[in-house]
Amino acid sequence: MIQERQNLLGHLFRLGDLLILCGAAWVSRHLGGALVSHPPFPEDSGAIWGGFFFLSAAWLFVSWRRDLYVSRRTENLLHEISALAEVLLFSLGVAVFASYLFLGGLPFEPLATLLVAFGVFGLERMVLRTSLRFLRAKGFNYxxxxxxxxxxxxxxxxxxxxxxxxxxxxxxxxxxxxxxxxxxxxxxxxxxxxxxxxxxxxxxxxxxxxxxxxxxxxxxxxxxxxxxxxxxxxxxxxxxxxFSLQNLLPEVVWYGNVPAFSFHTKAGASASFAIKRMIDVLVSGALIILLSPVLILFAFLVWLHDRGPILFKQPRSGLHGKVFQCLKFRSMCLDAEDKLKELAKENEQDGPVFKIKKDPRITPIGRFLRKFSLDELPQLFNVLKGDMSLVGPRPPLPSEVVQYDWWQRRRLSVRPGITCIWQVWGRNRVSFQRWVEMDLYYIDNWSLWMDFKLLLRTVQVVFRGTGM
Known part of the structure; x- marks a missing residue:
């Protein structure tokens, strides 16, 4: 009976939040112009209803997949708000992508919708938790x-x-x-x-x-x-x-009719990482299409310098140590690998990683690409293929992995990424140990919201030109 009541309340809250989200999207049609400039919203009723349908369908599916409306009486508000932000961001992303793909435009302003909906959701949760705390202190709802x-x-x-x-x-x-x-x-x-x-x-x-x-x-x-x-x-x-779990989270998996405990890091949570993978595919595919003229231009400039290969393919260690070919625009001279041994004594990075600021092997076009981290754009194809993610620890060389201390191997528990905490806050200014600690912090505290913030920070770093 209690379970049935909880399910009913969950459905009612899901419906109520959906109405709030659609209301925020409708309000954004009037507030959007105050935040960002955009083309006029479509006035065709079919386009409007279509956009709101995509938003509603995405919200219902993602909130169900993320178990957003299970009982959270023993969770704190921060955990609930974090889960709510993930569902909201992904639902808006799917709705925006589908609206442009099938309708040719947006019937609402995404940023205004995000701000209004998140504000109302947060206020709603705080009022609800305060009310429940009062009721439970009086002996109700226990x-x-x-x-x-x-x-x-x-x-x-x-x-x-x-x-x-x-x-x-x-x-x-x-x-x-x-x-x-x-x-x-x-x-x-x-x-x-x-x-x-x-x-x-x-x-x-x-x-x-x-x-x-x-x-x-x-x-x-x-x-x-x-x-x-x-x-x-x-x-x-x-x-x-x-069990001494520490950084591991338990989950029940089924092998036929036999249940088994699965212990994994937070970043291994199947439902959330399925959403992360969907975002990787959608965003990397869209960026490859949008940036194709730029990719072709850079490819021509790299080839023009010395008529050599356009791409630099290097074996890197990915998820659980699986080796894949990591792609970059070639930014060094043709005999760069042969000169590496001569430069080994000038290494400025501790640990198994080799880095020097003024590397003489870098070509002029390569220096420009590296300054703005544009040499890594071909890794969008690695993301689309599934070897990498948009956000995650940078993929190490297999020769570096064999030198890892045991605790450092946990970096390999997630897909490597194009950007991560080290890329946007540390880069070459931190020791290798601190670099690994940043990556492990990302793994243990991962959320879609964290990925979103790191992507925004990455855009700032790219335009600032603090690469190399």
Missing amino acids: RYVLMVGEGRAAEILVRNFHSNPSFGIRVLGSITFGGEGGKRLQSLRHFGSIQRLKSVLSNYVVDTVLLAPSEMASVHEINQVLQLCDEAGIPCNYAPGF
């Missing part, structure tokens, strides 16, 4: 939880529930695997061993069972708890406290 287990995770969960009444969770009591003589959780009513679980579920209101066993619990006992919860139709959340 859930009864039964703790099964005596592991370290159980102790942490109980402390969290007691210190955060705004969660609206009341711990009914505990059942332990050790029986009457086993370890008990302080401040909780003890119902006894798991042999009493069926009786407790029958005689008390239990909304959720939290299973947090210690290392001593047997597989048979854990399976017994799961079986009883399944028979009673009560959700059971499993908190295996004997």
